[in-house]
Amino acid sequence: MSKCHLCHERPPALKRPKDGSFVCKQCFLDIFEEEVHQTIVSNKLFRPGMRVAIAASGGKDSTVLAHVLTRLDARHQYGVHFSLLSIDEGIAGYRDDSLAAVRRTAGLPPLDPLGLPLEVVSHAELFAGWTMDRVVQTIGQKGNCTYCGVFRRQALDRGAARLRADLIVTGHNADDIAETVLMNLLRGDIARLTRCTAIVTHTSGSDGPGDVPVVPRCKPLKYAYEKEIVMYAFFRRLDYVATDCVYSPHAYRGHARVFLKQLETARPSAILDIIHSGEALTTARQGTRLPTQGVCSVCGHVSSSRVCAACQLVDRLNTFEIPAVMDDAMPR
Numbered sequence: 001m002s003k004c005h006l007c008h009e010r011p012p013a014l015k016r017p018k019d020g021s022f023v024c025k026q027c028f029l030d031i032f033e034e035e036v037h038q039t040i041v042s043n044k045l046f047r048p049g050m051r052v053a054i055a056a057s058g059g060k061d062s063t064v065l066a067h068v069l070t071r072l073d074a075r076h077q078y079g080v081h082f083s084l085l086s087i088d089e090g091i092a093g094y095r096d097d098s099l100a101a102v103r104r105t106a107g108l109p110p111l112d113p114l115g116l117p118l119e120v121v122s123h124a125e126l127f128a129g130w131t132m133d134r135v136v137q138t139i140g141q142k143g144n145c146t147y148c149g150v151f152r153r154q155a156l157d158r159g160a161a162r163l164r165a166d167l168i169v170t171g172h173n174a175d176d177i178a179e180t181v182l183m184n185l186l187r188g189d190i191a192r193l194t195r196c197t198a199i200v201t202h203t204s205g206s207d208g209p210g211d212v213p214v215v216p217r218c219k220p221l222k223y224a225y226e227k228e229i230v231m232y233a234f235f236r237r238l239d240y241v242a243t244d245c246v247y248s249p250h251a252y253r254g255h256a257r258v259f260l261k262q263l264e265t266a267r268p269s270a271i272l273d274i275i276h277s278g279e280a281l282t283t284a285r286q287g288t289r290l291p292t293q294g295v296c297s298v299c300g301h302v303s304s305s306r307v308c309a310a311c312q313l314v315d316r317l318n319t320f321e322i323p324a325v326m327d328d329a330m331p332r
């Protein structure tokens with residue numbers, strides 16, 4: 001009978017989607033965590049004393065991220081202070097379920113609670129009562145992801161400020177990043193193509209006017225395959241919600257996802273190959289002029305235009321005007 005390729009003792013429990021090796025459950029869990037640790041160390045993501053907000057949606061990626069980071073911190077003593085930060089976009093039957101999962105992860109028994117402080121920030125409280133349910137009732141489903149993305153980015157900044165966080169970590173995985181590379185390539189959006197693989201997004205006007213992250217964001221799962229994240233969650237019996245958002249079934253990203261899955265079936269390394277291609281293009285970024293940072297004249301949030309993107313959208317909602325902004329090619 002064959003043995004695990006790593007320990008050469010136990011029988012294999014799975015074939016790693018990432019490299020095709022046969023590994024036992026324990027070696028898989030160990031190497032998955034070790035690879036995230038290597039990503040953290042080689043990119044110098046954490047400094048001792050840092051306050052790190054884990055953007056927790058209650059889905060598989062951010063749930064796995066929270067568990068892996070907590071374990072790695074216990075093992076390697078990064079010396080950082082973790083907390084969970086959740087945004088309630090106001091989507092009944094979707095976000096309320098996933099927030100319940102985050103609350104269980106944060107500290108309620110019986111499922112392996114992490115005991116981390118949790119901050120929940122809602123779109124309704126920040127954006128004049130505009131929950132996503134109300135936005136969709138008002139403008140319909142077309143373009144609604146634009147509102148959600150812009151509002152959530154600002155809500156994460158504001159939540160991070162409440163937590164006095166130095167860094168936000170998100171659960172974006174290798175598949176997410178490869179999809180974004182493909183979408184930006186298909187749209188010929190060279191500016192976004194050259195920066196969408198960055199593991200850390202600094203305060204740099206990275207998404208254009210009115211879209212400036214205040215607290216740097218990073219993606220420790222950047223090289224983790226989605227399939228392996230699902231396996232990790234399964235083996236560790238993590239508590240997460242697997243449903244998709246009810247408002248995004250028609251997003252253009254879905255086409256890139258289907259294409260990527262086909263490529264992965266033909267050649268599993270395709271996901272990492274696409275990320276590496278995107279990284280190779282980042283040198284083209286040199287010389288790009290970044291917008292000057294100021295503050296929004298309406299809400300006072302950091303913005304590179306006079307009125308920030310969120311306030312512009314709230315204004316459009318208040319006057320029932322539907323914007324012609326494309327949402328899918330933005331880094332999420």
Ligand SMILES: Nc1ncnc2c1ncn2[C@@H]1O[C@H](COP(=O)(O)OP(=O)(O)OP(=O)(O)O)[C@@H](O)[C@H]1O
Nearest residue numbers: 055056057059060061062063085086087170171172
């Ligand atoms: N409502 C939210 N509150 C806090 N963080 C969020 C929220 N929505 C998304 N995020 C963060 O952005 C990342 C990517 O979000 P996306 O919408 O692509 O979800 P996803 O790929 O399904 O991830 P997950 O499985 O964690 O939900 C998430 O992993 C999480 O870190």
